[in-house]
Amino acid sequence: xxxxxxxxxxxxxxxxxxxxxxxxxxxxxxxxxxxxxxxxxxxxxxxxxxxxxxxxxxxxxxxxxxxxxxxxxxxxx
Amino acid sequence: xxxxxxxxxxxxxxxxxxxxxxxxxxxxxxxxxxxxxxxxxxxxxxxxxxxxxxxxxxxxxxxxxxxxxxxxxxxxxxxxxxxxxxxxxxxxxxxxxxxxxxxxxxxxxxxxxxxxxxxxxxxxxxxxxxxxxxxxx
Numbered sequence: 001x002x003x004x005x006x007x008x009x010x011x012x013x014x015x016x017x018x019x020x021x022x023x024x025x026x027x028x029x030x031x032x033x034x035x036x037x038x039x040x041x042x043x044x045x046x047x048x049x050x051x052x053x054x055x056x057x058x059x060x061x062x063x064x065x066x067x068x069x070x071x072x073x074x075x076x077x
Numbered sequence: 078x079x080x081x082x083x084x085x086x087x088x089x090x091x092x093x094x095x096x097x098x099x100x101x102x103x104x105x106x107x108x109x110x111x112x113x114x115x116x117x118x119x120x121x122x123x124x125x126x127x128x129x130x131x132x133x134x135x136x137x138x139x140x141x142x143x144x145x146x147x148x149x150x151x152x153x154x155x156x157x158x159x160x161x162x163x164x165x166x167x168x169x170x171x172x173x174x175x176x177x178x179x180x181x182x183x184x185x186x187x188x189x190x191x192x193x194x195x196x197x198x199x200x201x202x203x204x205x206x207x208x209x210x211x212x213x214x
Contacts, residue, residue: 049150050107056092056144057100063093063134069197071130072086 080116081106082186083153084179084195085126087213092144093134098214099196106194110152118191120182121155124148156185173203183210 008031010018018027063071083106090096091103109115127148131141158166158181166181173180179200186193186209193210195201201212 048111049147050104050111050152053147053151054104054107056147060092060135060140060144062095065090065094065096067134068090068093068130069086069199071133072089072126072197074129074133 078114078116080118080189080191082156082182082189082191082193083117083119083123084182084193084197085119085123085130086196087194088123088127088148089130089134090196090213092131096196096214102194102213107151116154116191117152118154118156118185118189120185121157122178122181123153123155126178156189158185162188169207175200175203180204183207186210 018030022030087099087103090099106115106117110117124145128141128145131144135141162184163177163181166184167177169175169184170177170180179195179197182195183193183200183204185191187207191209194213195210196213198212198214201210204210205212
């Protein structure tokens with residue numbers, strides 16, 4: 001398999017976790033495998049994320065505005 | 078290109094109310110972003126606030142998990158408040174008699190030249206004179 005050397009930026013805390021969890025020299029293969037998984041997931045799941053979200057409305061219970069704003073304000077007070 | 082910033086109330090009301098207006102408007106916005114007609118922003122607080130609201134509205138934990146997994150994939154750019162913006166939101170919330178949460182969304186919208194879209198009529202009445210705000214009924 002051919003490899004391409006690239007520069008990527010990671011949050012510092014993620015990089016520190018990788019260094020702590022993986023053996024020396026293991027970061028590239030770990031990141032390659034994780035990226036392959038994500039790319040495959042995208043290829044398999046070709047559903048439109050907007051339409052998937054919009055369809056959720058039909059399967060959820062309907063509440064009054066009073067109930068909805070009471071729920072929102074539970075976090076805002 | 079018009080830029081909008083979504084309040085959590087728009088998302089929660091889309092999901093849980095039978096309001097026709099929000100049922101028409103949010104799909105137009107999200108599909109418009111996909112077609113590069115609009116830019117859609119929100120506060121980094123949005124997913125937390127939607128999550129908390131659904132936690133107190135839905136008895137079924139799995140439904141909440143499903144909504145969250147779809148919410149995270151929406152084409153919304155999340156913005157963080159700078160320290161100066163937070164200070165401005167806090168000061169303004171005293172003047173308007175509003176919460177810092179509500180006001181922080183509005184400040185983010187103004188800072189990014191966006192229209193703040195909310196379903197919260199109480200906040201709208203108190204803050205409409207600031208401009209750059211639209212109520213979705």
